[in-house]
Amino acid sequence: MKKITFLLLCLGTCLPGLAQFQLQGTVVETDHQPAPYATIRLASANDSSTIKGAVTDEKGFFRINKLAAGTYLLHVQSVGHQATWLPAFTLRETDPAKDLGIITLTEKTENLAQINVKGQRSLVENQGDRLVLTVANSVIAKGNKVEDILRYAPLVSATPLGIKVGNKSNVLILVDGRQMGQGTLDNFLQNFSAEDILKIEVIPNPSAKYDASFGAVINIITLKSLERGINGRLSTTYSQGHYGRFNPNGSLNFRSPRWNVFTTLNGRFDQVGSEEASVRTYQAGSMAGQAFSLYKTKGFSTFSGIDFFPNPNHVLGMRFNSSSQTIRSTTDGTTVFRSHSPGVDSVLVLNRLETDDGRNYDGSFNYTGKLDSAGKELSVTITKSFFDRSNTQFLTYQYQNVDRSSLRSPSRARIQNPKTEGNLIGKADLTLPLKSGRWEAGFQWTTISNDNLVTQENEGSTGKYVLDSSFSNSGNYTEHSYAGYASYSTKFKPGWSLQTGLRYERTYQELVSSTLSRTYSGFFPSLSLSKTLPNGPKISVSYARKISRPSLSALVPYRWQSDPYLISVGNPGLKPSFAHTLDANVTLGGLTLSVNYSNTQDAILNTVFFDPDTRIYTVSFTNLAQLHSEFVGLTWGHEWTKWWSMNWNGGLRGSQTQSPIGQYDAGSLTGYGVQTYLNNVFSLPKGYKAELLLVYESPSRSTINQSKGLFFTFISLNKPLFRDGNVKLIFRDVFHTQLYRYVVSYGNVSSSNQYYNDNQRLQLAFTYNFGKRTVKAAKDRSLGNDADKNRMGGGVR
Known part of the structure; x- marks a missing residue:
């Protein structure tokens, strides 16, 4: 004892x-x-x-x-x-x-020409070649998904037609400097919690280091913990409109001196109602369609990685992203035919039952090493991506009289579209520091394959399906590309910095089922000059030459029938487009002014054609001879009082073209439009915070596409719970006005469409964090397939 x-x-x-x-x-x-x-x-x-x-x-x-x-x-x-x-x-x-x-x-108080400018609590910071939206721990992240916070990013706008940065629609979206396959990326944007995001970087005119086919880059950087041990987050979101949506997700991170392992699992269980209305007019009359679709979605996605640090100068990493999603949808629609005489001629009733199964996998291995004490660095990445999709539709068409009596027997069709896409990509980058600046050089090789099959079968008199060869086709597409670049950056005189680079790309394309076989190449220079003035303002100007390659699905010569009067077709003769882009931005205090001008030759345009004899509208990608576009944007952050802060993004977008469209001389297509996003955060007693988001987009035109005015608003109330929890209530689309309307009018084409996707919703989100969470910026390391994976994963529709 x-x-x-x-x-x-x-x-x-x-x-x-x-x-x-x-x-x-x-x-x-x-x-x-x-x-x-x-x-x-x-x-x-x-x-x-x-x-x-x-x-x-x-x-x-x-x-x-x-x-x-x-x-x-x-x-x-x-x-x-x-x-x-x-x-x-x-x-x-x-x-x-x-x-x-x-x-x-x-x-912080700075004196500018005898005017005191106090530092404002702005979410946006100008870092020369990029604008950065800080997301970590902000109230805008609570209860939201990544796609929700993109609307707060400077210069960024998101619509059903896609994401734009200024006037650029060919946008590369990276996650921690890496690119996902399109299907996996869609799941990440829709399901990944914004509370796991550190910041969003918007690069309006990327340098030669990035693939020349992208006019802008959005880099979404996730949170990483500095703490050793285990930490993570559990959250669940439920929203109710006409139908319910449930999204559980969680993240887990483990860090030790030599290892960092993280994973995120997201679930999606949605029912979404979509209302669509269209009117197509022609010389002999018009057809007006209305349709309601109910989509039931069940899916899971993962975002995982592991990093090994054998010593402070070297890191080996692996990433694996996957998603699996099943969508079951039903559509009930009618199309009313009218001649110029009063009354209804006939009615077409459409019923569609659709099943869509998709799986996406992205795996990558990367190495980064500091080769000497001076800062020489080598980065190597190898990536394999795979996308598999199976889509089946059963359609029933029924022509009826005005009194809804049958004009003829129903027609039934079965459309099947299995497809697989994949790529293998390698990329290496070397950084060489010098006394006067820094050299960067690298190369990339890419192999892409796309195997696509479309079969349409019509029900015959015996009740059996018979193959319709006019709507059945297959396409086996392969693409090989090689690229290399060199860039130099330096700082000279007080506050001045310069970056210049040159990129060379060579691409070979072959479509086995047709005579398409071609090679094209080019040099793509870039130049950026910036200046930081002694009292704080920042000014930067940049130039770059860009290329836009056609998407894989646009090149395959498919014919897809949405209904008897709307058909989509591929265009194997579609050419890449080339553009000269000029960007400038100025930041003073919390205000940033951004300007862009682009001159594009052979611009790729989703074009509509009309056959008055059959009354069929055909949609296909074509090339415009030349397109001019401009954008002027303002970003402003201001703290009016200690309890009210505001962040505002606004922009004026314009475009002009004199190019013929198809067989028509469309004349001068000139248009402008204004967009504005105004976010207000109010600090209330007892830890509550309220948010008011106002969004307005004016009527605008871009080539043949015209959009109507749009206004909607979100209101939310946020409250921390306990030490590590949070609850947020969001009322989306308060006035039921988030209705998107588009018009296409030129030559003999006159069509209008509008969409509403059950946007008015009441949403409740709860989050619980465990372990210690701190923030650290992730390194900007690319998967190496930045351009090509964005062209994958799209259907033929």
Whole structure:
């Protein structure tokens, strides 16, 4: 017993050296209001190296656990305030839980031509070649998905026709510098929680390092933990409109000195009602259609990775992204035919039952190494992507009189469209630092394959399906491309920086089922010049030459029948387009002005044709001879009071073309339009925060497409729960006005369409975080298939 007592006394004497300490404090602003989401960095007093990090909560409170005894420094930084270093302090056995108390920040004030401009709490920052939206811990992230927060990003607009940056629709979307297959990316945008996003970088005119087929880049950077051990998040979202949507998801991260492993699992269980109306007019009359579709979606997606750090200068990583989704839909529609004489001639009743199964897999291996102490770096990435889809439709057509009596027997058809796509891509980049600047060089090779089959069978007199050869076809497409680039960047004189580069790309395309076989190549220069003035304003100007390649599905010579009077066809003769782009932006305080001009030859256009004899509308991609487009955008962040902050994105978009369209001389197609996104955040008592989002888009024209005016608004109320939870209530499309309307009118084509997808909804989101969560920017490392995977995963419709 005496021996045991002696051992316990020894342990009691020795263990304080192994004890774990705790540090906490509260950060406030000059008026003693809490400073939420301030960045905390704990550093060693010996060499200022970072030990741990944290972010304050909405009350300005932070806590750092599991610290060793020692002497430390604390660095505190918050938007709109001076960075603050606290005096050195010591954690010792006599004070294991140290409370630093109240830490007061000093508001940042800069003098510009004798005008005081105080630092505003803006979500957007200009970093020269890119605009950055900070998302981490912001109220806009709570309860939202990634696609929801894209509307807050500067210069970005999202509609049913796709995502644009300014006036550029060929946008590359990266996740942590890596590109997913299109199907997996869609699942990521729709299902991945915005609370796991650190920031969104918008690059309006990317350099030679990026594939020349993209006019703009959006890089979505996810949160990474600095803490060793396990942390994660569980959340669930349910919204109710006419139908319900349920989205559970969770993330898990484990970090050790040499390993970092993370995974995210997202579920999607949706019922979505979609209403569509269209009117097509022609010389002899018109046809007006109405349809209601109910989509039932069940799917899962993953976003996983592992990084190994054999030593501080080298990292090996693997990423695996996957998604599996099944959509069952039913459509009931009518098309009313009218001649110019009053009354209805006849009615076409359409019923469609559709099943769509899709699977996407992305796997990549990457290595990054610092080769010497001067900063020479090598990065190598190999990526394999696969997309598999099976689509089956059963359609029934019934012609009826005005009194809905049958004019003829129903017609039935079965359309099947299995397809597989894949690519294998390798990419290497080398960085060479110099005394006067930095050289970068790299190369990339890509192999893409697309095997597509469309069969349409019509029900015969015997009740059996008979193949319709006019709507049945197959296409086996392969593409090989090679690219290399070199770029140089330097800083000269106070505040000046320059980046210039040249990229060469060569592409070979072959369509086995036709005579298509061609090779094209070109040089794509880029140049960027920026200047930071002594008092803070930033100015940058950039130029680049770009190429836009046709999507794989657009080249396959398919014929797809949506209904007897609307057909989509492929165009194997579609050519790539080339563009000269010029961008400039200026930032002063919380205001950023962005300007873009593009001159595109052989612009790719989704074109509509009409045959008055059959009354059939045919949709196909074609080339315009030349297209001019411009964009002027403003981004402004302002804090009106301590309880009301605002962020505003606005833009004016225009385009002009004199090009013939198909067999028609469409004349001058000139159009302009304004868009604006205004987000207001209100800090309320007891930790509540309210958000009001207002969106307006004016009527506008882009080539043959005209869009009608649009206005809608979102309202939300957010409340932290306990220490690690949060609940948010969102009322989407408050006034039931998020209705998208489009008109195509030129030559003998006159068509209008409108869509409403059950947007008015009440949504409740709950989130629980476990473990310690801190933020760290992920490295910008590309999968290497930036351009080509964005051309995958699209259907032929």
